[in-house]
Amino acid sequence: SQQGEEDPQALSIQEGENATMNCSYKTSINNLQWYRQNSGRGLVHLILIRSNEREKHSGRLRVTLDTSKKSSSLLITASRAADTASYFCATSGSARQLTFGSGTQLTVLP
């Protein structure tokens, strides 16, 4: 079963715009990670935020975490066509596995 849900399921924006994706999860976590997957390929790690952190930046990525609401958001600024992919949040908690959400399909139009 999947730990969480991403919202929206699909997002289409113009190049240069910002993209925001949300993730909700159900149980306590130690950290939350975001991954990107290009069509038919493996997943690539983007960023990790620990449960005691509220915000983290990496290049054009900004992640927030609200443990009281059990939610996280991923912001991609100044999007590019190459950002077109599926984005997944994954949580790590007492179980020693990463549990993934169902993903957001982002399409960036040139």
Added chain:
Amino acid sequence: DTGVSQDPRHKITKRGQNVTFRCDPISEHNRLYWYRQTLGQGPEFLTYFQNEAQLEKSRLLSDRFSAERPKGSFSTLEIQRTEQGDSAMYLCASTIWTEGTEAFFGQGTRLTVV
């Protein structure tokens, strides 16, 4: 290439046949995961190894599925008597397990059962 390697990349098999997939993790990684992903869904956990020990198996992993990591290095995932519902992408990931480390994924093996 020092990433996670999976073989084969694609496999088409007839229903009822057995298939085996291989995963070569990053060499210093002690933890290895198997996930299954169907179209439009996120990866679903199947099982993981800490070195050669299989520590957890999902209830998704029926008795037709077996995984091994005999020397704590590469791993194999075997599916016996394949069914059409087994058609999916099978992903392997490895990590050095300390809290808060990223997992590195292979490109996956796409299985089609006809």
